[in-house]
Amino acid sequence: MNVSREEAYQLLTEYTKSDSLIKHALAVETAMRAYAEKFGEDVEKWGVVGLLHDFDYEKYPSEEEHPYKGAEILKERGYPEDIIEAILGHADYTGVERKTLMAKTLFAVDELSGFLLACAYVRPDKKIANVKVKSVKKKLKDKSFARGVNREDIYKGVEELGVDLDEHIAFLIEALSKNADILGV
Incomplete structure (x- = not known):
């Protein structure tokens, strides 16, 4: 199957009506595309994974x-197994090993992307480009800020990906800044 962003976006919006969940999907897509480019991987496929991880x-x-349920739907529609496996693995409680x-x-980007959007929303200018790594790390320690974000997953993701936390945060801020208009930040 050829992985089409257009088809993936249609699937996302067929199942997801919430503006905040769609923005989250777009943020994770943006982050995945940026990392795919950095790692020399398939940007389209990685973007689709980001777009559909929570559809x-x-x-x-x-x-x-x-x-x-999402994995079943993707299987029925002929999505590649590596996409389905990555999506199953993004939820730690599934027990699906993240091999790729x-x-x-x-x-590594899922929870942090949501957290970074929350950091931007509380800024007076609401601009992701003006969010600082130091401020993000301070907010990560504040359990009452964006309490729905799983901090353990953020730290575990950084460890599994083998990247430095500060560099990871900075990379995602830069990546999300390039799509700021669509993300509303």
Whole structure:
């Protein structure tokens, strides 16, 4: 199957109506594309993985259903196994091992992308480009800030990907800044 961003976006919007969840998907897509480029990987495929990682979440938000329902839908539609496996692996509770660089990257960017958007939203100018690494790290320690973001997953993702936390944060800020208009930051 040829992985088409257009088809993936249609699938995302078929299952997801929430503006914030769509923005999250676009942020993770942006982060995945940036890392794919950096690593010399398939930018389109990695972008699709980012776009679709939570497409089933709004309809199936429980740990019993997400991302399993999404994986079933992707299988039915003929998506490649490595995409499905990466999406299953982005939720630590599935127990699906992250074997590929794509799967490890998805896990490493998912929670942090959402956290960085939250950091931008509380800035007076609401600009992701003006978010500083030092400020992000300070907010990571504040359990009441963006409390829905799993900090353990952020740290575990950095470790699995084998990148420095400061560099990872800076890389994602820069990547998300390039898509700031679409992301609303």
